[in-house]
Amino acid sequence: MIVRTRFAPSPTGFLHIGGLRTALFCWLYARRHVGTFVLRIEDTDLERSTPEAIQQILDGMEWAGLDFDEGPFFQTKRFERYKDVIDELLAAGKAYRCYCSKEELEQMRAQQIARGEKPRYDGRWRERTDAPTGVAAVVRFKNPLDGEVVVEDVVHGRVVFKNSELDDLIIARSDGTPTYNFCVVVDDMDMQITHVIRGDDHLNNTPRQQNMLLALGQRPPVYAHLPMILGPDGAKLSKRHGAVSVLQYRDDGYLPEAVLNYLVRLGWSHGDQEFFSIEEMTRLFDIVDVNKSASAFNVEKLMWLNQQHMMRAPASRIVPVLRWHLDREGIQAPDEAQLEQIVVSQRERAKTVREMALNSLFFFRAPVSYDEKAVRKHVTAEVPALLAETMRELAQLEAWTGPGIHQVISGFAVAKGIALGKLAQPLRLAVCGGTVSPPIDATLAILGKAESLARMARALQVWTA
C-alpha cells in the first residue's frame, strides 16, 4: 500500500504552531514511508476564508520546508463533485431532505437542553414524504440508529461510539452548498487518503465520517488523532502566546529546522534524544510512538534548540539567514567571508539569528558612544597610555589574524604584569562601544586592521578629552 497523507487547513486565519505540527506529522509520515503528501485547502466557509490566509499558509509551509506532492486542492472548486455524491446518497435512500426551519431546530435544541439531554436532531424528517412546496430543504445523512462505530485510532487505540449518540447531520445546506464533515469524507475518498492524521479535536467527528464512508462503500482510512498543543500556561493557545503565524518565528530569527525539531518532540520522542536533523526525524518518526496527552508550548526550549541548530549547522547554512536579518536592520550586502566569521564567533552567544544580527551590528557601524558605566569601571587612569602602546604594537602586526592579535595582546599584558582583562575590556569598549563581544582577538580579526585601529584611536581621543 502506498501511504497517502493530507494536511487540510481552513484558510480562516494564519497557519499557527499547532497547524504546523499537524502538517509536520503528516509530512514526516508520508516521507518516512515514501508516500504522497497532499495539501488541501478547506475553504467551504465562504464567509471566513480569505486569499490572504491561503497565501499565509502556503508561505508558512514553504518556509518550514514541508513540500507537498499534490495540491493545493480547493474544496470550493469541487462543489460539482459534492453535489453528485449527495444526489447519489439521496437516490440510494442513504440521505434525505429535511424541511425544518432554523427556528424549529433551535426550539428542539432548547427543549433537549432543558431536559438535560444531549442536543441533537431527532430525525423527524427521516421517513416523511410530505415535502412542503416553496421551502428550501437541507440534506441530512441517514445515520444508523443502533449498533456502534469502532474507531481504531493509532494513537488512542480503540474508541467506541454508540450510533444512538449520533444524529443525522446536515450534509448540504438549504442553499445547496455542502458542509465540512461531508466534504472531508468525499475528499479523503477521492484523494485516496490512507492515513488521516489530524488534531484530536476531530476525534468526535470521526464516527460520523466513518459512517458516511461506509455508506459510500469505502473502507475507512487509518486514523491518528494528535494531542493538542497548549499555551505556555497550559491553557488553550491564544493570540497572547503561540497562536501567531509561523512566519513570526522566521522574523524572530528561528531556523525552520529548529522549529520543526521542537514541534516533533511535542508528543513524540525517540528515547532520550532531543536533537534531530530533518533527515533523522524522517527516518525515525512513527505515529505509533505519539503520546495521547496535550503539551504546553515552551519558548525556552525552542530557543535552546534553535541555538543548538545554529551551532551544529555548517556556517554556510546560517550566513544567508544572518544576511536576511542584517538586511532588515538596514545593513546591505556584507562580505561573505566576514559573515561566515561572524557566524562562527557569535553563534554560541545568541539564541536566534535575529539576536545574532543585533549583537553583530557593531561590526558594521562604529560605536557612536561608549557604555558609560563600563567606561567608568574599565577605563582607569592608566588605560589610555596602555591603549596607546597596544595600538602601536598592533600597528606593527603584519598578519592580522586571531592568533597573531592574541599573541600581541597577551604578550603585552604579560610584559606589563597586568591581567588580560585589564586590557581586553577597554579594547572591547573601544571597538564595540559595549562590554559584550566575541573574544577580543577574534573581534579585532573580523573587524580588520584599519577599522580596529581607527576605532581605538577615536576612543582614545574621546577618553582623553
Next chain:
RNA sequence: GCUCCCUUCGUCUAGUGGCCCAGGACAUUGCCCUCUCAAGGCAAGUACACGAGUUCGAAUCUCGUAGGGAGCGCCA
C-alpha cells in the same frame, strides 16, 4: 447537561509488572573554566493526580473519584 478523550519533575518526555525509593532534556540554583557575554563541564532540588483492587511485587493491569480538554451548528 450528555458523549468522547487526557493525567510522570515548573515544562517536554523515558518508562508497556520486578533493572525505578523513577532516567534524560529545557528552565532554576551553586561550583569549575574564563579577556566580557556566552558556550562547555560538574553538582543540586523538584514528579508517577487521588482512592480502592489484582499480584509475592504496580508509574506500568482493573475499577472508581477528582481535575483538565474536545464535541454536541444550515462553523471548520
